Amino acid sequence: MKVFYNCYGGTHTSVAAAALHTGRLDPRRPPRVRDIVGLPLFDRVPTEDIGLAFPYGRGPDGEDVFVIGFGPGKTVIKRAVTSFLELKGVCAEDYLFVDALPRATWAIKVGGTLSRRLGLVPLGRLLAAWGVQRAYDRLVSLVEETRAKVRRRRGGASLTVPSRGG
Amino acid sequence: MLVIYHCHGGAHASVVCAAVHLGLLPVDRIPTADELWAVRWFDREDPADHGRIRCMGVDSRGRKVCVLGRRNVFRVLRRAVELVAREMGVWSPGEVLFVDTLPCANWYMRVGGFLSRAAGLRRLGRPLLAHGTRKAYPELVALVRRTLARMEGRPEGG
Numbered sequence: 001m002k003v004f005y006n007c008y009g010g011t012h013t014s015v016a017a018a019a020l021h022t023g024r025l026d027p028r029r030p031p032r033v034r035d036i037v038g039l040p041l042f043d044r045v046p047t048e049d050i051g052l053a054f055p056y057g058r059g060p061d062g063e064d065v066f067v068i069g070f071g072p073g074k075t076v077i078k079r080a081v082t083s084f085l086e087l088k089g090v091c092a093e094d095y096l097f098v099d100a101l102p103r104a105t106w107a108i109k110v111g112g113t114l115s116r117r118l119g120l121v122p123l124g125r126l127l128a129a130w131g132v133q134r135a136y137d138r139l140v141s142l143v144e145e146t147r148a149k150v151r152r153r154r155g156g157a158s159l160t161v162p163s164r165g166g
Numbered sequence: 167m168l169v170i171y172h173c174h175g176g177a178h179a180s181v182v183c184a185a186v187h188l189g190l191l192p193v194d195r196i197p198t199a200d201e202l203w204a205v206r207w208f209d210r211e212d213p214a215d216h217g218r219i220r221c222m223g224v225d226s227r228g229r230k231v232c233v234l235g236r237r238n239v240f241r242v243l244r245r246a247v248e249l250v251a252r253e254m255g256v257w258s259p260g261e262v263l264f265v266d267t268l269p270c271a272n273w274y275m276r277v278g279g280f281l282s283r284a285a286g287l288r289r290l291g292r293p294l295l296a297h298g299t300r301k302a303y304p305e306l307v308a309l310v311r312r313t314l315a316r317m318e319g320r321p322e323g324g
Contacts, residue, residue, distance in 0.1 A: 002253060002254065004250065050242050051241070051242035051243070051244075051245035051246040051249070052245060052246075052249055053246070053249040053250055053253055055253075064253075066253060068246060068249070068250070069242075070242065070246060071239060071242045072239065073217075073237055073238075073239030073242065073243065075216075075217065076216045076217035076235075076236065076237050076239055076243065077217060077239060077242060077243045077246050078217070079215075079216070079217030079218050080217040080218070080219055080234065080236065080243050080246070080247055081246055081247050081250045081251075083217070083218045083219040083220070084219050084247050084250075084251060085250070085251065085254060085256065087168065087219060087221060087230070087232070088251065088254075088256040089256075090254050090256055094254070095250075095254060
């Protein structure tokens with residue numbers, strides 16, 4: 001089973017969600033800005049690499065986690081990807097796309113734009129990381145929902161809130 | 167093997183190319199407007215469905231012929247499809263061919279397509295579309311010929 005967290009650039013919101021999912025961030029307490037900045041791929045994917053899927057490790061149930069940026073055409077692109085997989089006979093239960101963008105705050109969006117598009121890296125990176133901190137609860141709940149879905153698909157036992165930090 | 171003809175909306179240029187490829191439209195003459203309207207999916211794609219890769223049929227060599235409306239995000243879309251398919255273990259290089267049909271579309275087709283699909287003004291859009299498609303038809307057929315030649319490893323235009 002593979003989980004793809006997608007957002008606009010695939011380097012801020014989706015990276016934070018994937019880090020939570022794979023246990024690099026602790027869902028019980030908000031990370032420091034420097035922990036967020038130090039995450040692999042955080043604010044590191046250049047704009048011209050939008051559309052590339054990067055592996056981000058493994059989740060607690062053995063699922064592979066990826067981050068991907070869909071840019072401005074996310075619905076069209078997601079549909080193209082899923083219909084292609086369908087044509088290739090891939091079972092829809094074997095992958096999951098999770099849109100992390102609705103959980104982004106203005107600070108992540110503005111910070112991301114400053115850093116990635118305008119090249120103001122130090123300022124933009126800090127602002128985006130601060131934004132992740134502010135959006136932390138929303139990201140934690142997104143990841144918990146996702147993990148619950150993964151567990152359900154695996155035919156796992158519990159449908160209740162998954163144990164944290166696992 | 168998968169051939170994916172794509173254009174902005176996946177309803178006109180790409181559908182005509184796929185139909186020519188599948189032998190549903192003639193290659194030696196320009197089809198009548200009625201023949202065009204008889205093609206399944208010609209001017210049928212709903213903008214809310216953009217992005218879906220639809221298989222129109224299988225050609226004589228067993229290749230799946232598909233159409234795709236990719237709006238203006240082809241570069242990222244193409245990459246995302248390849249990368250995700252690779253991760254899912256279903257991508258083999260050279261097995262999928264994306265063919266951009268938009269350069270063949272003229273302004274009659276673009277304006278007509280917009281009026282018919284996006285604005286919902288079929289009565290106004292459809293005559294323009296039929297005219298434009300018939301005008302662009304030789305180019306569309308040439309593109310399909312080049313595509314077939316490319317797949318069979320023959321020199322272009324062969």
